Amino acid sequence: MFRDTSSCNTYNYGDAQYWDARYVQEGGSFDWYQRYSALRPFVRKYVPTTSRLLMVGCGNAVMSEDMVKDGYEDIINIDISSVAIEMMRKKYGNIPQLKYMQMDVRDMSFFPDESFDSVIDKGTLDSLMCGTDAPISSAQMLGEVSRLLKPGGTYMLITYGDPSARMPHLSRPVYNWKTVLYIIPRPGFKKLESCSSTTKSYLEPVPTTEKGLLPSDFVLEDPDSHFIYVCKKMDETELSKMPSYPLTNDVI
Numbered sequence: 001m002f003r004d005t006s007s008c009n010t011y012n013y014g015d016a017q018y019w020d021a022r023y024v025q026e027g028g029s030f031d032w033y034q035r036y037s038a039l040r041p042f043v044r045k046y047v048p049t050t051s052r053l054l055m056v057g058c059g060n061a062v063m064s065e066d067m068v069k070d071g072y073e074d075i076i077n078i079d080i081s082s083v084a085i086e087m088m089r090k091k092y093g094n095i096p097q098l099k100y101m102q103m104d105v106r107d108m109s110f111f112p113d114e115s116f117d118s119v120i121d122k123g124t125l126d127s128l129m130c131g132t133d134a135p136i137s138s139a140q141m142l143g144e145v146s147r148l149l150k151p152g153g154t155y156m157l158i159t160y161g162d163p164s165a166r167m168p169h170l171s172r173p174v175y176n177w178k179t180v181l182y183i184i185p186r187p188g189f190k191k192l193e194s195c196s197s198t199t200k201s202y203l204e205p206v207p208t209t210e211k212g213l214l215p216s217d218f219v220l221e222d223p224d225s226h227f228i229y230v231c232k233k234m235d236e237t238e239l240s241k242m243p244s245y246p247l248t249n250d251v252i
Contacts, residue, residue, distance in 0.1 A: 031122075032059070032122050033159075033160070033186075035062075036062075036070070038187065039122075041203050042203075042230070043067070043120070043156070046118070046154045046232075047118045049072050050074075051074070051116075051117035051118045052076075053067075053072065053074060053119070053120065054076050054078065054111075054116045054118070054119045054148065055076070055120050056078055056105045057078070057079055057105065057124030057127065058078060058088065058100070059081070060084050060087060063120075068095060068098060074097060075097060075098055076100075076101065077101070078103040078108070079100075080104050080105070081102070085100045085102040105124055105128075105144060106144065107144070108148060111148055114148065114151070115150075117150055118149075118153055118154050118156065119153075120156045120158075121145075121157045122158040125138060125141060125142070126159050126160060126161060129165075138169050139169070139172075142169060142175060150233070152232070152234075152235050153232070154230055154231065154233070155229075155231040155233070156228065156230055156231075157170070158226060159226065159229070160226060161227060162227060163181065163212055163213045163214055166229060170212070170229055170231055177233055178231070178232045178238070179229055179230065180205050180229075180232075181205060181208055181212070181227065181228070181230075182202065182206060182230070183202065183220065183225050184202045184225060184226050184228065185226075186226060189222045
């Protein structure tokens with residue numbers, strides 16, 4: 001579990017000062033990777049509108065606003081940047097379904113255990129994976145997400161990281177997550193006319209290996225696709241049905 005350098009640059013995306021300066025300079029709004037309109041089928045499938053939802057690394061995105069327009073009733077948005085949070089509080093102060101708090105995802109001890117039905121992450125884990133303390137930071141964040149989820153709750157991760165880069169982090173037994181993978185093309189991607197019309201729908205889960213990886217013969221239609229990991233926190237009944245495997249050298 002090393003630092004993810006596949007889409008990183010010299011910026012420290014895990015640093016509050018970087019984000020404060022960026023939001024002061026840019027202002028406006030920006031949604032990473034995908035807009036809610038593209039993610040809506042997945043969100044509506046796994047996140048009931050009555051869910052108590054935590055949006056981590058909300059930044060100045062309009063996704064939460066779009067979700068409220070779509071019927072979601074209780075979204076708590078957090079970000080490490082106090083500048084972004086203050087901007088969003090001013091913008092959405094009259095919308096009771098949206099609440100904004102400055103917080104580091106690596107330490108969300110403000111919230112008690114099992115506080116949320118769902119957690120959505122659009123690029124926040126990716127930011128930490130670009131930092132110098134990536135293995136520690138990612139483990140701290142995911143540990144907190146797992147702690148905050150109720151049994152049966154879902155953590156939805158939207159990322160550029162393919163399973164070889166993300167599943168080693170998401171599949172740690174301590175989280176008790178059962179993960180389903182979807183792959184969607186980047187916005188504006190045009191399918192080549194030569195591509196087969198029998199290509200599976202983006203709304204269908206992608207089959208993976210026992211370790212959660214893509215099969216060796218799997219070909220991405222869009223090389224710059226985004227990956228959606230839906231991680232369900234198993235309850236006691238589901239955990240009791242999980243097979244147990246003896247420890248081997250490759251997992252110790």
